[in-house]
Amino acid sequence: MKLKLLLTVFVTLFGILAHSQEQDSTKKVNLAAIPFVNYSKTLGTTFGAMTQGFYKVNRNDTVSPSSSSGLMGLYTTNKSYFFAAFQRLYLNEDRWRILAAVGFGNFNYQYLQDLPLLGGTFIDFGTGAKFAFTRVERQIYKELYGGVSGVISKTVTDFDLPDFVPDSIKADKRSMNNLGLILNYDKREHQMNPYGGYNIEIKDEFYREWLNSGNNFEKLELTYNHYYMLKNERNILATRMKAIVATGDVPFQGQSVVGHDDIRGYSNGKYRDNQVYAVQAEYRWRFYKKFGMVGFAGVASAVKQFGDIFSSEVLPGAGVGLRYLMIEKERINIGIDVxxxxxxxxxxxxxGESFGR
Known part of the structure; x- marks a missing residue:
């Protein structure tokens, strides 16, 4: 019943947008303002809105992709909330790429824990956070970019544990500040929605006590996306491989969770650990004017260390989705996946499409 209601709401929004959001190539700023509705077993129904403006910082710069500024906010029926402002800049004929964001929120979530006598059981927890993030990349040679990133984040995590558990364990306050190094080889022919090409990115984030981070550990992320045009631009095959490896004194907040774009279909927080590996593919078909659909499938694994991957549980995920090309010039799609x-x-x-954020 909930799924039917949410799909009805989305189709209604789809119809409104299809008649009202036409691209005007003469505008200096192309604006997209969109409400959205999501659902997961843990968060319940999510109500939110996002507005994003696309523009050229220098209108004489025909090489750089469009920059963008945006705001988003959401609230869920389990009383989680989130708000963020973000800025993405492409400058000096795409020699510089800058991303920055600030935000705050609180998510009421859960994880699976093995407890004496009880066995495996879900533990509810809420994490409140305030954060500021920046990422700066510079072109090194042709499609090769290098850069740095930084995060300042303060979190408070409250665990819903029995009364006999000490209060010091029920609440965890910490800073999750980090500095990162980035290397990105980008052969995509478009940043937001590629029809061809590939990109390989390596990012290494360092959490250290001298950064006022509560633990000494690091998190390495390796991402490989490849895009294939089949017949024409209306038929695209996108593939993705992603590895997230955290080593050292990794806290609960530093672990990774199976879900989101890697892999869709997991929302209850059951599968989390220091390392997550995922591979998937998505077929994108624009079947009528600005309307399209996607089909996707993949597998993932969450493990303590790489040696466990061959004996770990394989986690498959698959689904379908609808798309509408909202801003044609920028190739900005809106859509819904189940x-x-x-x-x-x-x-x-x-x-925007998966694998592109």
């Missing part, structure tokens, strides 16, 4: 994982599922409203 995905099924192992004993879980999720409904995802999205602005």
């Amino acid at each position: 995905a099924k994982g192992k004993d879980d599922w999720g409904l995802y409203f999205r602005i």
Whole structure:
């Protein structure tokens, strides 16, 4: 019933946008303002809105992709909330790429824990956070970019544990500040929605006590996206491989969770650990004017260390989605995906395609 209601709401929004959001190539700023509705077993129904403006910092710069500024906010029926402002800049004929964001929120979530006598059981927790993030990349040679990133974040995590558990364990306050190094080889022919090419990115984030981070550990992320045009630009195959490896004194907040774009279909927080590996593919078909659909499938694994991957549980996920090309010049799609994982599922409203954020 909930799924039917949410799909009805989305189709109604789809119809409104299809008649009202036409691209005007003469505008200096192209604006997209979109409400969205999501659903997951943990967060419940999510109500939110996002507005994003696309523009050229220098209108004489024909090489740089369009820069953008945006705001987003959401609230869920389990009383989670989130608000963020973000800025993405492409400068000096795409020699410089800058991304910055600030935000705050509180998510009421859960994770699976093995407890004496009780066995495996879900533990509810809420994490409140305030953060500021920046990422700066410079072109090194042709399609090769290098850069740095930084995060300042303060979190408070409250665990819903029995009364006999000490209060010092029920609440965890910490800073999650980090500095990162980035290397990105980018052969995509478009930043937001590629029809061809590939990019390989390596990012290494360092959490250290001298950065006022509560633990000494690091998190390495390796991402490989490849895009293939089949017949024409209306038929695209996108593939993705992602590895997230955290080593050292990794806290609960530093672990990774199976879900989101890697892999859709997991929303209950059951599968999390220091390392997550995922591979998936997505077929994108624009079947009528600005309307399209996607189908996707993949597998993931969450493990303590790489040696466990061959004996770990394989986590499949698959689903389908609808798309509408909202801003044709920028190739900005809006859409909704429904995905099924192992004993879980999720409904995802999205602005922009997967593998591109």
